[in-house]
Amino acid sequence: MAVQSDYRYSLTVNEHIQFDVVRFVLKEQLSSLFHLELDVASSGAEPDFFTIIDHNATLTFWQGEQAIRHVNGIVTSFNQGETGFSRTRYRMVIEPSLCRANLQSDLRIFQQQDSQKIIETLLQKNHTPQNQFHLQTPYWTREYCVQYRETDLNFIERLAAEEGTYYYFEHTKENHILHFANSTALSLKKGDLIYNAMPAGERPEAAIWHWAYEEKLSSTLQTLRDYTFTNPRYNQEHQAIVQKTNVLGENHQGQYERYDYPGRYKRDAQGKPFTQYRLDYERRESELAFAHSDDLRVQPGYVFGLTGHSRDAFNRDWLIVSVEHYGWQPGVLEEEAGEDGNRxxxxxxxxxxxxxxxxxxxxxxVVEGSHTAHVVGPADEEIYCDEWGRVKVQFPWDREGQNNEHSSCWIRVSQGWAGAQFGHIAIPRIGHEVIVDFLEGDPDQPVIIGRTYHSTTEPPYALPEHKTRMTIKSKTHKGNGFNELRFEDENGQEEVFIHAERDQNNVVKNDETTQIGHDRSEQVGHDETIHIGNNRTETVGQDESLTVGRDQTNKINRNRMTKIEKDEVLNIGNNFVLDVYANQDVRSGRDHSHQANRNALVKVGTELKHHSKNIKMTGSTLVKVRGQAGTIVIDGKGITLKGKVTVKGALIQQGGTPESPQVLSFTANDVKPTCEVCEAMKNQKQHAG
Structure with missing residues (x-):
């Protein structure tokens, strides 16, 4: 391998500390922290550990005098070993600055942010400012997202995976850049890799000398469902199916479905990409190649073309998924160097x-169990909810919440009964302590399942003094009143108590029956109106007393009958007016008496009749009968008749006195009256004439 003789490696830590690299192992993989282990040596002064740990370090791959590649990170482990004749041996681990995120954990709430914004916040927190996002499909805004007892790194990787996003690193001499991508179509091509399977020592340039390709039987169909209460009848089901051939141009066989619930998406539009991401994950290694090479350039996240393979289908572009690098440089240990060169x-x-x-x-x-929280809202409110009766809470573990309407998402509240515009509703109020559970233990899906009292929201009655009381007691919104339905179960003191702070409205659409075993007292402070659409029957077993402070008006549109088995006494303090439109009939089984302390007037429009065996009329001072043509006056002086007198029937004369003149004498069937005195006076007038 002639090319290997030109390879060498150098290491710089904290910008100025140099180490000789003896050997190293570097492991890199998509969506993983790279891990570089080095055996190094130094003939200089022993360095201070604080100048090494958590400081920038760069391993450089050289070919001749040309730097082919850099691996930059921070030192996360440093070990001083033996000291030889002139050098001290050290072991060192270098990882990306993102590894700091594995040292910090949190419980934190993010609201109305997409995954990129959340991840960038955590990267800034962990001193990893060099990052770039390459997104073919934009992220959706997450209404509510919780980092729950996770390290920052676990949280970042979880969010990225849910969005179908992998990450990798780009290295320079001074730093490294963290890249996020949600499509391999966005990957950069770095060049070509030469396939050369010739024996070692006969390759004039870096090449792949081992190549293997395999396929794995994998799922071909992914189905996801999820649920949202805003559209409960829609199952939000989405499917993704394989629609491509392999690198050899062959179609996939069989149908193997993976089905899962919930898909962790609340918007239907999110369901399609999330389902595709899951299928892509299941099939990411359905076609896989393995290679051995001595090319220094290869690194995950980049595309390289393969050339020179005998099967032309393999001579195409490939994405590097992972690489393990091995390097040796024994010559730096002069006193220990053998015959082997750099490799x-x-x-x-x-x-x-x-x-x-x-x-x-x-x-x-997974949230293992329920949490307590306090209901929160705006400073000037007592009740804060949305159209579904959801409220917001402050969890005791949330260090960033400000105990206001921004402390959490809207959280659904379990009610005793929830139907279609019927059921039970009781909105937890600001300051109340509630018990929060989480659907499937998911911290992103809280639901309030109960309420409990605490030291500042105490029960409505002192306990255990009133332990026998059960109550539903509300409080006036922004006031001091209350409504209450209370039950007292103390033996001998049983009571049902109802209190309405203002109005009470009872609606009975059919019958109402009320049975009271003893007394009933009802007090109306102002007006009372009772409207009965049909009949009313009221029975009083003994006495009834009615007191009206001022006027009473009764109107009966038809008949009225009052039956009194014994006496009736009507006592009127002033006037009494009885107005009968037609006839009036008053009957007395025995006596009938009318008494007026002053005057009495009987006025009849046509005729007045008195029928009786005897009629007695007594005037203690005066009796006066007046008609159209005459008047009869009976007083202390006697009887005075004024007007024409006609007497029919027999006249009976009885003796009289000067105080009692003669009684008139009548002749039968004579229509004229006969009076001896009158006749004598008449005759005297005639003779005088």
Whole structure:
């Protein structure tokens, strides 16, 4: 291998500390941290460890005087070994700066951000500012995304895998750049690799001397489903199926389906790419090539063409998936150097450049059990919810939340009953402590399943003093009132208590039956209106008392019948007016008495009749009967008749006194009255004439 004699390696740490490279092993792979282990030596002063650990380091591959490739990272492990005649041996590990993300873990909430924004935030936190995203399909905004007890690296890799995105590194002398890509079609081509299977020592240039190709039986169909409460009847099912031939131009045989739920997408438009990503992952190594070479240029994430293979189908572009590099430089140990010169070789794994490579889906963290949290919202609110009754909470583990309406996503609240516009609803209020569970243990899918009291939201009644009370008691929004339905179960004190802070409305669409075993008291502070659409029957077993503070008005559109088995007493403090439109009939089984302390007036429009065996009319001072043509006055002086007098029937005369004049005498059937005095006076007038 004539080309190997030109290879050499150098290492610089912290910009100025030089080490001689004895040997190294470098492992690189898509979506993995590269890992470089080196045996090095130095004849200089023993370095301080703090100047080595966590500092920049660069391994350079040389061919002659030309730097072919750099591997840049930070020193994560440094070991001082034996000291020989003139040199001290060291062992060192170099990894990308992204490895720092494996040293930090967090519980953190991200809202309304896409995966790129979230990943960039974590990279900045871990001092990995050199990064680039190459996206053929843009990321969707994540409404709510939780890093839950994961290292920053695990979280980054999980998000990237869900988005079908792999990462790799680009190296320069001074730094390394982290690249993210969600399509192999965006990969850069670095050149061609020569296939040369000639024996060692006969290759004038770097080449692949071993090549193997294999195919694996893999799934050909991926089906995913998911659920969203905003469209519960739609199953959000998506399928992806193999639609390509292999590098040999052959079609795939068989249909092997992988089905999973949930697909971890809430928008239907996300379902299609997520399903394709899962199928791509299952088939990423369905066509795989293995190669051994001594070409220093190969590294994951880049495309190289293969030339010189006897099977022309293999002479095409391939994407490097992983590489293991091995290098030896024994000559730097002068006192220990043998006859072997510098050597280098690698082991390469490749896939066709047209195959999509997706990273292994990372297991999401599982919340083992429920959490408590406090309901939060704007500073001037007491109740804060959306159209579905969802609320926001502050978890006790969230260090970045500000106990306001931005502390979490909207979280659904389990209710006792939830139907189509019917059921039970009780919105947790700001400050209340709730119990939060997570669907399938997924921290991104919280749901409130309960509530509990704590020291600042105590029960409505002191306990255990009122341990027999069960209550549903609310509180006036932005006020001090309350509504309550309370049950007291203490033996001998059983009670159902209902309190309405303002209005109470009862609607009974059919019958209502109320049975009260003892007393009932009802007090209405203002007006009461009762409307009965049909009949009303009211029965009082004993006495009834009705007190009206002012007026009472009764209106009966038809008949009224009142039956009183015994006495009725009507006491009216002022006037009494009885207005009967037609007839009035008053019947008394025995006596009937009317008494007026002053005047009494009976006014009849046509005729007044009194029927009785006896009629007595008594005026203690005066009796006066007045008609159209005359008047009868009975007073203390006697009886005075004024007007024309006609008497029909017999006249009976009885003796009289000066105080009692003669009684008129009538002749039967004589229509004229006869009076001796009158006749005598009449005759006297005639004779005088």
């Amino acid at each position: 280098y070789e690698n082991r390469i794994k490749l896939i066709p450049s047209t195959t999509q490579w997706r990273p292994t889906p990372q297991p999401r963290p």
